[in-house]
Amino acid sequence: MASRSSLVVNARVHLSGSRGRSAVITNNVEYIATREGADKSATVDDLRRSALAERMGLVGYCAERPGSTALFDQDGAIPLRAARRELEKADGAIATVVLSVRRDEASELDLACKEDWQRFCRRNLTPALAEAMDVPESSVRWVAAEHENHPSSKHVHVIAWSSDGLFDSLIARSRLNRARGALTDAALAPALAAEHEARDLARSRAVEAARRVPAEEIDVALPPDGRISYAHLHRWHPDVARAVDTAIAKAESKHPEIKEAGTSYRESVERCAGLKGLEGVARDRYVNDAVRELRVRQGNALLRTIAPDRTTANEREPIASARLDNGPATERKRMRTLIGEIRACVTGKDLEEARKAVRERRPIPESCLRPCPSYALSMAKAPVAAGKALAKALVSATEDSKGRKDLSDEVGRKAERVLARALAAAISAAIRGDAAGIVLAPAKTIVKGMIL
Known part of the structure; x- marks a missing residue:
């Protein structure tokens, strides 16, 4: 069975x-x-x-037809003479790498034949070699050949170098380990996908077995109202959730198929953790989270057995939360966009004038915003509404929420924030003013949605 030691990388x-x-x-x-x-x-x-190279007329792309050479690179089959010619022209160091897997695991890792190795190398070798050699991916060059001469393993030989000679030193151990880890993760991807499928099947069997437990065997007293789900009970009725856990344990002792499926699930989860390379605390957290998820699913299966028709009319009222389009995070994101516009459009002279106004704790002149496209669109869309909102924002912008003057030393950033808030106020007022029919510029037509 595949493991983290299945792929051996020697360099x-x-x-x-x-x-x-x-x-x-x-x-x-x-x-x-x-x-x-x-x-x-x-x-x-x-x-x-x-065939593609021939159709495109790439003369010399492949001096030898595929099937006459064992060498291949990122682009296709490559003749020995061409590979040697490239190596002779290369500057810097050359790395020789051997990737090998046990023969009995090759099929599980999708590395059972030359075509499998070609696809693996073309997909993963270049970024891994770039990491190991500490060069850009664009300068990585390599040629490889797959060998079938060893009775217990399948392997591929790789010769790698950099086209611009940047690679000319020994490979740092940390970089080699990261490259090995990336190649190992890529090689184990098929095995991990198969193990994920086995884990999901084992989980489904464990939940289905719990769902078949007779209702009379489940000794759980449910609350008179509220939602019936394990997560809800765990939060609002922890004593009932503990009773559900006890009922699951009793069901496992009475019904061996539940315990067997649960054991298979945990073993599969641990194999997944091993294929991912998780160790120590990270491995324990991964396994415990998976076991907890199974317990929640089995708990919900038992609850549906004993209360299949429980209504949710008397659920607790949800706590009101901020609207997604009007919360602090959305506002900060909106301000970042407007500050970017101000930094790009407001000239140095106007920005310095705004800084001076903030430093002297007086309103910022409206002229500082004239180079901004959002300002022009707002004034064209609804000049009266936008103008009033802009003037109000600029007058009061130097005060904080409690009415006190802001004496911050970050004058430049404060000026940018003031202009951004004023610009936002003008934009919003323009949209509201347009919707309410407030004076629009008669000579200009602005399509809705262009602002914001």
């Missing part, structure tokens, strides 16, 4: 001027391309890419 760096680097160019690339066990078969992807 070696050959620095500029070293004997090993020369050996990679002269011998190693030929070794991985031609040794016995190197898979030269033409994959569906190779044939498709080759």
Whole structure:
């Protein structure tokens, strides 16, 4: 069964001027391309890419037809001569990497054949190598070949370098570990998806088994009114929720299928945690949250058994909350947009005048807002309403909510906030004024929705 140790990543760096680097160019690339066990078969992807290259007239894209070379790169099959030519022109260090999986786990990881390895490498190698080599993804180059010569494993040899020579040092252990982690996560993705499906099936079996418990076996006294759900009872009637937990435990002892399904579910959750690489507190939290979720679902199944027709007419009144379109967070987001407009449109001279007005605790001149498109649209849409709101906002903007003068030292930011609030007031007033029929500019037609 697949685990975090299923994919083994071995890497070696050959620095500029070293004997090993020369050996990679002269011998190693030929070794991985031609040794016995190197898979030269033409994959569906190779044939498709080759046909596409021919249709596009890319002469020289593939000097050898797919099926005559074991080497492949990000773009398709690559001849040995072309790979060696690129390596000879490359500057900097060269990395040799071997990715291998146990043969009996290859199918579970979708790495059972050359085409699987090609897709895995083309999807994941470039970002992982960029992380390891500390270079941009655009400069990463690599060639690879899949080998079938080992009796207990399947593996692929990779030779990687940077096209601009930026990679010219040993790989830091932390970067190599992050690259290994990314490749391992990608390799285990199919196994994790299958385990998620097994976990969900086990959970469904456990809930369905709880749903079949006879009502007379469930000794739970429900409250006379209110919603019947485990979460609601846990919050408002914790003693009843504890009674539901006790009923689940008793049902497990009487009905082995419930316990068996629950055990399978927990084992599957723990395998998921292992495939994710969770350890310590993070692993415990993941498993406990999953077990708690199952208990909630089973509790709801028991509650539906003993109270299938409970109405919810007498539920507690929900506490009123702020409207989503009028809460503090929405207001802050709106102000950030308007402050951005002010920083982009208001000239340095006008902004300095606004700062001076704030510093002297007097109203900011309306002329400071004239370069802003939102101001122009507001005044064109409903000049009377927008003008009144703008004047009122600018006059009172230097005072806080309690009427005291704001003596903050952040004069520049204060000026921007004052202008933003004034601009927001003008925009809102323009929209309201338009809706109410307040004087509109007769020579201008503004489509509703352009403001805000």
